[in-house]
Amino acid sequence: MLTDWHPRLWWGRPTHDDYDVKVRVPDGHQLGATGLPDTKAGGRYRAEKVRSFGLYLAKGVRTLETSSAGVSIRALFWPDGEKCAELVLSTAANAVDFYWQRFGFYPFTSLTIIPGEYDEPYGGYPVATGLIAIHGMTKVASVPKLHWQWITAHEIGHQYWGDWVLEKESPGWLWIGLGIYADREYVLARGLGLDKHRALVHEYLWGVKRYYDTTMSLTLEQYARVNFDCNNVVVHGKGFATISALAWVMGRDAFDRSYQRCLREFAGRPLGPVEFQRICEEEAGQDLDWFFSQWVRSNRYLYYRVGAVRRTSTGAVYRTEVQVERLGTLRMPVPVEARFQDGSRQEATTDRLRDVDTITFTSASPLVDVMLDPRRDLAMVDWVLNEEEGRLVRRLEAMAWMPEAAEVTELLGAAKAVGLRHADLWFKLGMGLYHAGLNEEALEAFAWPLPGEVPWVAAGDPGFRSENRMRILLCVWQGHVLDVLARRAEALEAYRAALSLSASIGGFRIRQDHYRLVIDPDWIQTRLETPFSRSLINQS
Amino acid sequence: MCCAPEGSSFPLDPPHALYQIDCVVSPDLKELQGTVAISLRNTSTLTLRRLVLNSSSAGCVPRDATVSGNPVALAAAQSVSALSIPSTPDPRFLYLVDLAEPLTPGGTVEVRLAFSTRLDGDR
Numbered sequence: 001m002l003t004d005w006h007p008r009l010w011w012g013r014p015t016h017d018d019y020d021v022k023v024r025v026p027d028g029h030q031l032g033a034t035g036l037p038d039t040k041a042g043g044r045y046r047a048e049k050v051r052s053f054g055l056y057l058a059k060g061v062r063t064l065e066t067s068s069a070g071v072s073i074r075a076l077f078w079p080d081g082e083k084c085a086e087l088v089l090s091t092a093a094n095a096v097d098f099y100w101q102r103f104g105f106y107p108f109t110s111l112t113i114i115p116g117e118y119d120e121p122y123g124g125y126p127v128a129t130g131l132i133a134i135h136g137m138t139k140v141a142s143v144p145k146l147h148w149q150w151i152t153a154h155e156i157g158h159q160y161w162g163d164w165v166l167e168k169e170s171p172g173w174l175w176i177g178l179g180i181y182a183d184r185e186y187v188l189a190r191g192l193g194l195d196k197h198r199a200l201v202h203e204y205l206w207g208v209k210r211y212y213d214t215t216m217s218l219t220l221e222q223y224a225r226v227n228f229d230c231n232n233v234v235v236h237g238k239g240f241a242t243i244s245a246l247a248w249v250m251g252r253d254a255f256d257r258s259y260q261r262c263l264r265e266f267a268g269r270p271l272g273p274v275e276f277q278r279i280c281e282e283e284a285g286q287d288l289d290w291f292f293s294q295w296v297r298s299n300r301y302l303y304y305r306v307g308a309v310r311r312t313s314t315g316a317v318y319r320t321e322v323q324v325e326r327l328g329t330l331r332m333p334v335p336v337e338a339r340f341q342d343g344s345r346q347e348a349t350t351d352r353l354r355d356v357d358t359i360t361f362t363s364a365s366p367l368v369d370v371m372l373d374p375r376r377d378l379a380m381v382d383w384v385l386n387e388e389e390g391r392l393v394r395r396l397e398a399m400a401w402m403p404e405a406a407e408v409t410e411l412l413g414a415a416k417a418v419g420l421r422h423a424d425l426w427f428k429l430g431m432g433l434y435h436a437g438l439n440e441e442a443l444e445a446f447a448w449p450l451p452g453e454v455p456w457v458a459a460g461d462p463g464f465r466s467e468n469r470m471r472i473l474l475c476v477w478q479g480h481v482l483d484v485l486a487r488r489a490e491a492l493e494a495y496r497a498a499l500s501l502s503a504s505i506g507g508f509r510i511r512q513d514h515y516r517l518v519i520d521p522d523w524i525q526t527r528l529e530t531p532f533s534r535s536l537i538n539q540s
Numbered sequence: 541m542c543c544a545p546e547g548s549s550f551p552l553d554p555p556h557a558l559y560q561i562d563c564v565v566s567p568d569l570k571e572l573q574g575t576v577a578i579s580l581r582n583t584s585t586l587t588l589r590r591l592v593l594n595s596s597s598a599g600c601v602p603r604d605a606t607v608s609g610n611p612v613a614l615a616a617a618q619s620v621s622a623l624s625i626p627s628t629p630d631p632r633f634l635y636l637v638d639l640a641e642p643l644t645p646g647g648t649v650e651v652r653l654a655f656s657t658r659l660d661g662d663r
Contacts, residue, residue: 004596005657006561006576010634011554011592018556024564049556057565269553 001117002055003128014166016049016268025057032056032076032112034130047108047130049268051163054128056114068093069100075113077137084140088113088152095153098186099160103263107164111156124151126158150187150196157182165262168272171223171230173216173239175271178259180240181247194376197240201379203229204237208301208381209422211390214238217273217297241379242295245302248377249291249332250284257283290352294330303328303381306336306370307356313366320361322370324350327384331355337374340365347374383451389418396425401514405436412441421451423470430477439481446478469508472501476519476527483532495527551584570659578651580643588643591651592617593635599658602635606652612637 008017022044025031034054035047047053061076064085073092077085092111100106108130116124116135121143124134132155140148161167161179168174184197207214212228216238223230247255258280262271265279277292294300307323324336331352338346342365350357361367373380392414399411412429420426430445450471475498482491502508502521509520515537517523563574582588593614595602605612617634643649 002572002657002659005572005600006559006563006574007593007595007600007602007635007653007655008559009554009557009578009580009591009651010594012550013554015554016556018558019561020558021561022563023561026565026567026569029565053559057569268556 001114001127001133002057003052005055006053013168013270014051016051016166019045019047019050019053021045021053023055029057029059030061030063030076032058032074032114032131034110034112034128036072036110047110050108050129051166052128054131056112056127056131058114061115064089066090066093068096069106071096071100071106071108072110073113074111076115078115081115081137081140084134084137084148085113087140087145087148088134088137091149091152092156094190095156095183095186098153098189099156099182102182102185102189103160103260105263107159107267111159113152121147124155126155126162129163130159132156132158146187146192146195149190149192150183153183153186154180154196157186160263164268165266166268166270168270168275169217171216171218171235173235173242174273174276176235177239177241177243178262180236181243181259184240184244197244198376200237200240201244202237203232204234204241204379205381207233207237208385209383211385211387211393213299214301215297215299216242216295238295238379245295245332245378246280246288246291248335248375249288250280254284255280291332294332298330300330301328301381301385302330302332302334302378303384304334304350304372306372309367309370311367316364318363318366320363320367320370322359322361324357324359324372326355328381329385332378334372334378334380335374336370336372338363338370339368341368383421386418389420392418392420393422393425396420396422396428399428399432401428401431402435403432405438408432408436409438409441412445415445415448420448423450423467423474426450427470427474427477430474430481434477434481439484443478443481443485446474446481468501468505469510472498472505472508473510473519475501476524479524479527480532483527484534488531491531492528495524498524549586549588551586551588553584555580555583565659572657572659573655575652575654578653579648580651581648582643582645585645587645589639591637591639591649593637593651593653595633595635595655597633597657600633600655601657602653602655604652604654605637607637607639608649610640612640 019035021033023031024043031043033045033056034050035045038044038046056076058076061078064075066073066089073089073096075085075089092113096106096111110130112131114127114131114133115137116133118135119138121136121139124132127133134151134155157179160182161175165175180197180200187194204214207228212233214234216234261279261283262276273292273296277288281288304324304326307325310321312319320338322336322338324334333349333352336348336350336359338361340363344363344365346361346363348359350359396411399407408429412433415429426445426448430442433442433445475494479491479494479498482494499521502524507521509518511518517537558579560577561574563572565572593602602614605614614635614637616632617636637651639649
């Protein structure tokens with residue numbers, strides 16, 4: 001796979017250029033490239049107005065071809081990836097047609113899909129203009145069909161944002177966010193569900209709860225100091241969350257006009273947040289600096305909740321007053337939906353300038369419930385952040401997995417005092433205490449009551465599985481330590497709770513390599529018969 | 541019309557170029573060798589006195605450069621990487637090409653180069 005392979009003029013920023021490339025490759029090798037192949041001259045490709053010209057060379061790959069909306073589409077695949085290639089090719093044709101109709105054009109004449117270098121379905125990336133890689137195509141059945149459909153539509157979306165309209169700043173959250181907005185349009189139109197998009201937002205919300213600084217406009221020096229997964233949390237997660245919130249604030253029509261203007265006016269030119277804000281303000285006819293300053297240039301987070309609800313009625317007229325309270329640091333309007341017994345619904349919007357706003361609904365039927373952000377356009381945190389917890393999170397993240405007894409004991413005290421809310425950090429604490437031989441304290445960490453009796457993420461949410469995996473681990477290790485403490489009946493209870501949680505997410509498997517330990521349902525089942533002891537695991 | 545100061549100046553709207561590349565991948569897949577002809581019409585309002593070439597990576601070595609048929613020296617912009625700026629090329633891979641005649645707006649130039657690119661395992 002070749003992207004930066006030839007000398008090129010540099011203008012201080014990316015540009016669009018034209019290419020006429022002839023490549024001779026050794027016999028038996030197949031070539032994938034940006035641009036349309038010249039059918040009369042093998043190995044020759046032409047492409048106009050492309051950001052970069054990529055080459056892909058492999059031996060033993062096969063090819064499937066189709067076309068859609070005048071775009072020639074090819075999928076190169078390893079022989080055992082044919083099913084996946086068929087799926088991504090048909091999705092690509094469908095997505096190109098959708099985008100063509102939605103945006104009025106497709107920017108390039110060809111699209112080639114190649115197998116990514118990872119053999120697991122980790123996603124994909126735009127290799128070069130008209131050339132996208134998708135990882136793990138030989139493992140089509142290992143993830144839901146939605147994964148392949150979404151990643152294909154997602155990477156094609158970047159042909160508009162990243163290859164047609166160029167990114168101006170780093171980290172490049174804007175082209176990512178606008179690209180993801182495109183593929184959200186696709187999955188909504190095709191009824192594929194929003195699981196992937198909620199997973200992206202979940203990454204951002206997780207980062208907020210982890211007290212990471214998610215400010216998107218950074219100086220070079222600030223960017224160099226970032227020491228967390230900025231790509232997932234900020235660039236993808238917050239990038240998309242910001243665009244989603246902006247689209248709601250502006251309204252669909254005004255946002256669409258901005259989107260289309262950027263596609264037209266920034267073809268082959270870099271688009272940055274400043275230009276984007278200007279266009280959005282012009283199309284919305286309103287100042288949006290309050291939005292950009294908070295979402296883009298600050299670390300503020302959004303958290304509103306429904307407070308007091310007052311119901312009165314006069315004859316057949318019902319009046320409901322709903323208080324909406326700001327608990328987060330970011331101020332913006334939020335949609336409030338009231339649902340009534342007769343099945344009717346009403347929606348209103350809060351005023352961003354009020355920390356507590358009262359919305360009044362008048363209806364012909366009593367209220368059933370009230371919810372904020374019913375379409376989930378807004379990335380809303382459900383915790384009030386606490387700086388003391390934030391400092392503790394930093395320390396626990398930095399703590400070694402096998403710490404000194406004094407350090408981990410002190411951190412346990414701090415975690416209890418602050419009411420630490422992160423399951424994985426309680427687990428890390430518990431493992432540190434277990435390593436230090438502090439069994440009673442380790443049990444306290446593994447059994448610490450976490451927010452909500454059931455996982456605090458809803459069953460349909462992307463975080464559900466990862467949060468549950470951690471809770472399973474906590475249960476298993478409660479069992480381990482209880483066995484070590486010769487409290488067998490309680491240990492059995494913990495193992496059974498772990499098995500029950502495991503069944504609820506369709507099983508799990510976690511390796512703890514420093515103990516040469518694999519925890520899965522088989523391991524737990526065995527513990528129901530044979531108690532755990534320290535001698536069962538080898539510490540490397 | 542305005543003139544760029546001495547040194548490397550970039551127009552606000554850089555001109556598009558046409559890259560005509562003819563290359564071959566070695567039988568052992570370790571190297572790609574070829575030539576590139578870069579045709580450029582200065583569509584900007586800036587007079588260009590110098591072009592900057594980006595060899596893109598340590599594995600790509602340009603040589604035998606000519607500008608409109610006349611041989612020119614390729615001088616690396618910097619010998620060490622001073623600052624890592626995301627999505628900006630490493631200065632070690634930038635080569636400065638001084639134009640014998642300034643390229644005024646509307647003017648054309650053709651830069652020809654030979655190059656070889658090492659195909660590492662991670663490519």
